[in-house]
Structure formats: structure tokens, C-alpha cells
Amino acid sequence: MTAPLLEIDxxxxxxxxxxxxxxxxxxxxxxRSAGGAVHAVTDVSLTVERGEVVxxxxxxxxxxxxxxxxxxGIYAPTEGTVLLDGKPxxxxxxxxxxxxxxxxxxxxxxxxxxxxxxxxxGETISxxxxxxxxxxxxxxxxxxxxxxxxxxxxGDYADRLPHQxxxxxxxxxxxxxxxxxxxxxxxxxxAVASLDVSIQAQVLNLFLDLRRDLGLTALFISHDLSVVRxxxxxxxxxxxxxxxxxxxxxxxYAEPKHPYTQALFASVPTLGTGRQDFRPIKGxxxxxxxxxxGCAFHPxxxxxGPRCRVEIPRLTDAGAGRTVACHLNDGGVGQExxx
Amino acid sequence: MxxxxxxxxxxxxxxxxxxxxxxxxxxxxxxDRGRIMGLVGESGSGKSVTGFSILGLIDEPGRVTDxxxxxxxxxxxxxxxxxxxxxxxxxxxxxxxxxxMTLNPVLRIGDQMAMAVRVHEPMSKAxxxxxxxxxxxxVGIPSPEERLAAYPHQLSGGMRQRVAIATALLHRxxxxxxxxPTTALDVSIQGQILAEVRRLADETHTAIVWITHDLAVVSSLADDxxxxxxxxxVERGTAEEVIGQPRHPYTRxxxxxxxxxxxxxxxxxxxxxxxxQLSHLPSGCPFRNRCPRATQLCASAPPLARFGDHTAxxxxxxxxx
Ligand SMILES: Nc1ncnc2c1ncn2[C@@H]1O[C@H](COP(=O)(O)OP(=O)(O)OP(=O)(O)O)[C@@H](O)[C@H]1O
Ligand SMILES: Nc1ncnc2c1ncn2[C@@H]1O[C@H](COP(=O)(O)OP(=O)(O)O)[C@@H](O)[C@H]1O
Ligand code: SF4
Ligand code: SF4
Ligand SMILES: [Mg+2]
Ligand SMILES: [Mg+2]
Numbered sequence: 001m002t003a004p005l006l007e008i009d010x011x012x013x014x015x016x017x018x019x020x021x022x023x024x025x026x027x028x029x030x031x032r033s034a035g036g037a038v039h040a041v042t043d044v045s046l047t048v049e050r051g052e053v054v055x056x057x058x059x060x061x062x063x064x065x066x067x068x069x070x071x072x073g074i075y076a077p078t079e080g081t082v083l084l085d086g087k088p089x090x091x092x093x094x095x096x097x098x099x100x101x102x103x104x105x106x107x108x109x110x111x112x113x114x115x116x117x118x119x120x121x122g123e124t125i126s127x128x129x130x131x132x133x134x135x136x137x138x139x140x141x142x143x144x145x146x147x148x149x150x151x152x153x154x155g156d157y158a159d160r161l162p163h164q165x166x167x168x169x170x171x172x173x174x175x176x177x178x179x180x181x182x183x184x185x186x187x188x189x190x191a192v193a194s195l196d197v198s199i200q201a202q203v204l205n206l207f208l209d210l211r212r213d214l215g216l217t218a219l220f221i222s223h224d225l226s227v228v229r230x231x232x233x234x235x236x237x238x239x240x241x242x243x244x245x246x247x248x249x250x251x252x253y254a255e256p257k258h259p260y261t262q263a264l265f266a267s268v269p270t271l272g273t274g275r276q277d278f279r280p281i282k283g284x285x286x287x288x289x290x291x292x293x294g295c296a297f298h299p300x301x302x303x304x305g306p307r308c309r310v311e312i313p314r315l316t317d318a319g320a321g322r323t324v325a326c327h328l329n330d331g332g333v334g335q336e337x338x339x
Numbered sequence: 340m341x342x343x344x345x346x347x348x349x350x351x352x353x354x355x356x357x358x359x360x361x362x363x364x365x366x367x368x369x370x371d372r373g374r375i376m377g378l379v380g381e382s383g384s385g386k387s388v389t390g391f392s393i394l395g396l397i398d399e400p401g402r403v404t405d406x407x408x409x410x411x412x413x414x415x416x417x418x419x420x421x422x423x424x425x426x427x428x429x430x431x432x433x434x435x436x437x438x439x440m441t442l443n444p445v446l447r448i449g450d451q452m453a454m455a456v457r458v459h460e461p462m463s464k465a466x467x468x469x470x471x472x473x474x475x476x477x478v479g480i481p482s483p484e485e486r487l488a489a490y491p492h493q494l495s496g497g498m499r500q501r502v503a504i505a506t507a508l509l510h511r512x513x514x515x516x517x518x519x520p521t522t523a524l525d526v527s528i529q530g531q532i533l534a535e536v537r538r539l540a541d542e543t544h545t546a547i548v549w550i551t552h553d554l555a556v557v558s559s560l561a562d563d564x565x566x567x568x569x570x571x572x573v574e575r576g577t578a579e580e581v582i583g584q585p586r587h588p589y590t591r592x593x594x595x596x597x598x599x600x601x602x603x604x605x606x607x608x609x610x611x612x613x614x615x616q617l618s619h620l621p622s623g624c625p626f627r628n629r630c631p632r633a634t635q636l637c638a639s640a641p642p643l644a645r646f647g648d649h650t651a652x653x654x655x656x657x658x659x660x
Pocket of ligand 4: 637
């Protein structure tokens with residue numbers, strides 16, 4: 001068996017907080033050190049095989065985009081390594097962000113912000129491949145038109161400016177621009193989140209077609225569980241910077257195992273007749289600046305026990321290729337001391 | 340029993356450079372006390388303008404040109420500006436997607452809520468603060484007493500939205516119009532708020548218009564649903580009817596395009612074309628350039644097809660599903 005295309009190995013990313021004078025005084029008075037850091041991503045390991053689409057799901061601030069940016073070589077991880085095809089994309093040393101990034105292309109949520117408003121669509125698409133010598137000057141025009149057609153637009157749209165296109169069309173252009181680089185890996189960060197459902201369906205269908213025709217490999221970041229179910233082979237669920245469950249989409253949706261995954265699934269409104277009985281997760285998402293000790297989900301978890309408050313659960317095997325980071329899957333949560 | 344909110348023929352136009360557009364076109368619906376009406380449609384369909392029109396909040400270059408907005412037997416459109424202002428916040432209030440449209444960033448939660456109470460009902464500040472605290476409790480805010488002293492920026496997005504909803508509740512209005520109030524929130528927080536809103540409608544008998552683009556949210560929350568397209572209500576019925584047996588081809592297409600109900604990896608049924616621009620609508624049925632059932636007849640204005648109280652604005656409504 002060949003090595004996976006993408007190997008993310010115990011990657012962490014912390015963003016140091018700039019302490020204000022007031023913070024420093026307050027910290028001194030409270031007897032703790034000032035500053036601190038946002039623990040955006042902690043100890044994430046994940047592989048993506050060639051031709052595979054892996055979903056990354058979680059609520060706002062759980063570290064999805066940060067992980068995507070590390071994989072794209074935009075951020076260097078604080079710890080850990082990311083290998084693409086066995087070669088480092090980035091390592092824990094800040095000065096060692098290897099510019100392999102043309103091989104990884106990222107597609108963002110906002111189709112309005114991600115295109116240069118003053119640049120013709122054709123130039124936007126061909127700029128990258130030209131500067132990196134991926135296409136020759138002679139071929140550029142034909143190639144650009146072919147790409148536009150591949151994403152379901154007309155070849156002659158190359159001469160238009162972004163404002164002449166709707167949100168769905170702009171997202172197609174963003175996809176064409178990414179494909180023009182002939183990337184090995186696509187990172188889609190909430191790529192359909194801002195689109196209307198009828199337009200979202202069109203763009204998802206395009207993605208499925210491209211996947212079939214080009215054998216795309218992708219990291220598909222989304223907070224939308226039904227979109228992820230539709231396009232992903234495997235899914236990682238993140239909570240406060242960590243992967244808490246990783247399984248094939250089929251198994252995960254048939255039977256979520258981690259208490260957070262279960263709670264997330266129960267919170268999501270589903271399309272169907274009849275009032276839904278909402279069983280929301282209690283409490284709020286804690287701050288990633290000062291994540292709870294032990295299992296970060298313990299303040300909200302209905303199964304939490306004493307062990308959860310002190311010991312960070314490791315990702316352990318839960319059968320059939322699934323891993324879960326929960327003490328319930330690893331010897332139990334411990335007994336409450338008798339009152 | 341008469342409806343808490345009864346809208347008849349509401350029409351709102353905007354003067355734009357490209358001419359006058361009708362953003363809300365002959366909209367009629369009513370909401371009984373304790374019921375939740377889901378107003379659903381894609382972006383630009385006219386949901387927000389409908390909400391603003393109900394409250395008389397349309398400014399230049401727009402104007403409400405027609406229709407009645409009856410809240411507990413009073414036609415808001417017949418009121419003087421002062422009288423209308425006294426109804427707003429007291430009889431009918433609005434919650435926005437961005438809670439900071441309601442909240443003042445430089446005032447403590449308690450102070451601004453007490454002010455909102457005393458605008459309409461003279462009472463001591465202590466009494467007003469009590470009312471504010473109770474309202475915060477009603478929307479499920481933990482330790483409401485302490486939150487009174489907080490500034491908006493000290494609260495999470497979900498908490499701020501609850502404070503905005505609590506503020507809308509201060510005078511126990513007959514009607515609340517909520518415009519995409521959970522769209523910017525995480526699902527776990529949205530779930531909490533939807534549960535509270537359902538309880539509110541059941542317990543306080545407030546009539547709620549819940550505006551959203553999210554079909555899953557309306558299907559699980561609302562009693563009744565209006566589907567909007569290009570300024571018109573194209574389908575109206577109970578949630579069961581509209582979701583379970585849609586009659587309008589647009590509703591059918593919209594429901595089908597939601598992923599999650601189809602075999603993974605397969606093509607989703609999609610509505611062709613893009614969401615309409617009001618300045619470039621086809622004559623007759625505005626959906627006809629995207630509709631799989633369109634015929635020549637559709638170049639003329641579609642009639643309101645009735646299936647009991649369930650209606651669809653269409654020449655060729657779906658008879659069975
Ligand atoms: N450049 C940065 N500097 C400081 N903190 C950051 C930076 N980028 C992200 N963070 C913080 O890291 C955490 C994770 O952010 P990230 O953007 O990865 O979340 P996300 O899962 O993509 O959320 P969303 O669903 O809202 O897009 C957050 O607490 C965020 O505020
Ligand atoms: N101030 C305005 N001037 C001109 N057109 C407007 C104005 N406000 C809204 N519209 C138009 O009214 C239509 C409905 O808008 P809106 O109610 O905000 O849609 P929704 O809330 O359903 O996304 C859109 O076509 C929009 O462009
Ligand atoms: S480790 Fe404990 S607190 Fe964390 S999810 Fe499992 S049971 Fe809940
Ligand atoms: S009136 Fe005609 S075009 Fe319009 S929705 Fe009905 S069938 Fe389609
Ligand atoms: Mg993000
Ligand atoms: Mg709106």
C-alpha cells in the first residue's frame with residue numbers, strides 16, 4: 001500500500017495573546033503568568049488517502065480553518081508535522097514553511113471577498129499557473145476557457161469582472177482558479193456555506209462531478225452535517241481544537257459514539273414533518289484560551305465522571321476504523337466518591 | 340378567536356436606478372396567538388423587507404404602497420407615527436440576525452433593558468430591573484441577576500441573541516418578528532434557542548414570525564409555513580402540509596435540493612438557473628424560467644390554487660407527491 005497523500009502528525013497551533021498592561025497587572029495580582037495563548041489546534045493527527053474526501057466538522061472556533069491553513073502552508077504549526085506525499089509542507093519550526101503550497105489549493109467561504117474585483121475572471125484563473133510555469137503562454141487562453149467550461153460556466157466569461165457574477169457563479173470561478181494549479185489536494189473551507197440551498201446543490205454536484213472525473217483528494221471543512229454526509233468518505237469531529245471522533249461517514253452517521261458527536265447530532269434541526277423535540281447541549285463552548293482541564297467537553301457532558309475532570313482522553317480504537325477520544329471508550333470515567 | 344397578526348395584501352416598492360421594484364408583492368398571512376409562522380425563502384426573496392414593512396420600518400427609497408397590517412384589531416398602517424412608535428416594542432417587536440441592532444454596546448444589559456421597559460411603562464428602575472431579570476430567565480440565561488451588570492461585549496454571540504429576544508419580550512408583545520435570529524449561531528446554541536422559542540410560544544401565547552432561509556429550522560420549529568419567491572408568497576400551509584406535501588414546484592425543488600435525504604455521493608436534484616433579480620423577472624409566474632412544469636399558460640399571472648387552507652400560487656400545482 002502506498003503512503004497517504006496527506007499525513008497530519010500530532011499538529012498543534014497556539015496563537016500567543018498580546019497581553020495589555022491591564023492584563024499584566026491583573027495576572028500579577030492573581031498570581032498567574034500574563035499573556036497566555038489561544039489553543040486553536042491541539043494534537044491533531046489525520047491522514048487523507050489519494051482520492052479520498054475527508055470532512056472536518058465542528059462548531060465555530062474549534063480550529064477547523066486553522067487546521068486547513070496549516071495544511072495549506074499558510075500557518076506553520078507550533079508543534080507537529082504535515083507531510084504531503086511524504087515531504088514536509090510545514091514543520092514545527094516557524095522558519096520552515098516549505099512552499100509546496102501550489103500543490104495544495106484552498107477554497108474559501110466568501111465568494112465575494114476571495115476574488116480580486118478589478119481583475120478579469122480569466123486573469124484571476126490564469127495568474128497562478130502562469131507565474132508557476134504550469135501552463136505556457138500559448139496555451140493560457142484555451143486552458144482558461146476549458147476550465148470555465150469544466151465548472152459549468154461559459155468560456156467567454158473570461159473577459160468579465162467578478163461583480164457581474166452571482167455568489168454561486170463566483171464560487172465556481174474560485175474552484176476553477178484552484179483547479180488551474182493542478183493541485184494534489186484541495187482544502188475547502190465552508191465552500192458552500194454562504195450559498196442558497198438551490199445554488200448550494202449546484203455547486204455540490206459540480207464538486208462530485210470533478211471528484212469523479214479528476215480523482216480529487218480533499219479536506220472538506222464544514223459545520224453542516226448533512227452536506228458533509230453527502231460528499232465525504234471519512235469525517236473528523238473537532239471540539240475545542242482536538243479531534244474527538246474520526247470514522248467513516250457511514251458509521252459515524254449511523255451511530256455517533258463520542259458524547260459530543262451525539263449531542264451535536266441531536267441539536268441539528270432536520271428536514272421532516274412534525275415538530276422536533278430539541279435536546280440541545282447544555283452550556284456554552286468554553287474559551288480556547290483557557291480550555292477546561294481533562295476532557296474539554298466535561299463541563300457539558302452528561303456522562304462526565306471524576307476521571308474526565310483530570311485526564312485528557314486519548315483517541316482510541318473503537319472498531320471498524322473508528323477512533324474516539326472519550327474515557328467511556330477507554331476504561332471508564334471513574335467512580336464519584338461516595339457523599 | 341381573531342389572529343394576533345393579520346396581514347392583507349402587503350406591498351412594498353423600492354425606487355432604484357433601474358426603475359421601481361416590488362420587493363414585497365401582495366403578501367397575505369395571519370398568525371394566531373401561540374403559533375409560530377415560518378417565513379422561508381432564499382436570499383433576496385423579500386423576507387426581511389416583509390418584516391420591516393410589518394413594523395413600519397421602511398425608509399426611502401422604499402415605501403409600503405398597499406395592504407393592511409392588523410395587530411390585535413389595530414391596523415398599524417392607519418396609525419400616526421407617534422402612535423405606531425408606541426406599539427413597537429410593546430405590541431409587536433423585532434429580533435434581528437445581529438443582536439447588536441437591538442443592543443447598545445456602551446450600556447449595561449440591565450440599564451438598557453430597564454430603559455426599554457420604562458419607555459412604555461412608567462415604573463421604578465428597581466421594578467424595571469426585576470422585569471428585565473425575569474425576561475432573561477425566560478430565555479434560559481443562567482444567573483440572570485449577574486448578567487444585568489454585564490456589557491454586551493462580555494457575552495457570547497448566543498447569549499447576546501438571547502438578551503435581544505428577552506428585550507423583545509419585555510412587554511409581552513402579541514407578536515414577535517424574528518429575522519434570521521439563529522443564522523449566525525452554532526448549532527448547539529441554535530438548538531438551545533429554538534427550544535426556548537418553542538416553549539415561549541406555548542407558554543406566553545406570543546405569535547411569532549420566524550424568518551429564515553433554513554428549511555430544516557422551519558420544518559422542526561414552525562406550525563405554519565409561508566414560502567417566498569421574488570417578493571410573493573408562493574405557498575402557504577401548515578408545516579406538515581408544506582414540508583410533507585408541497586404543492587408549488589419551487590417548494591418541491593427547494594426541499595429536494597437539501598442534502599442529507601439522498602444517497603451520499605449521488606447528484607442532488609437541483610433547481611436550474613440562479614436566484615432571481617427583481618429588476619429582471621419574467622412576466623407571469625416569476626419562477627417560470629426555472630420551473631420544470633412551466634407551460635405557455637405560465638406567461639400569465641398564476642392563480643391561487645387551494646387545497647383546503649393550503650394554497651399555492653401556480654397554474655400547475657403538484658397534485659400528489
Ligand atoms: N490569527 C489568529 N490569531 C489569534 N487567534 C486566532 C487566529 N486565527 C484563529 N484564532 C483563534 O483560534 C481558534 C480557532 O479558530 P478557527 O478559525 O480555526 O476556527 P473555525 O473552527 O474555523 O471556526 P468557524 O467555524 O467560526 O470558521 C479561535 O478561538 C480563533 O479565535
Ligand atoms: N433599500 C433598498 N433599496 C432597494 N432595494 C432593496 C432595498 N432593501 C431591499 N431591497 C430589495 O428587496 C428585495 C428583498 O430583500 P430582502 O427582504 O432583504 O431579502 P431576504 O431578507 O429575503 O434575503 C431584494 O431584491 C433587495 O435587493
Ligand atoms: S471523556 Fe468523559 S467528559 Fe469527555 S466525552 Fe467522554 S465521558 Fe464525556
Ligand atoms: S405557474 Fe407555471 S411556471 Fe410558475 S410555478 Fe406553476 S407551473 Fe411553474
Ligand atoms: Mg473557519
Ligand atoms: Mg434578510
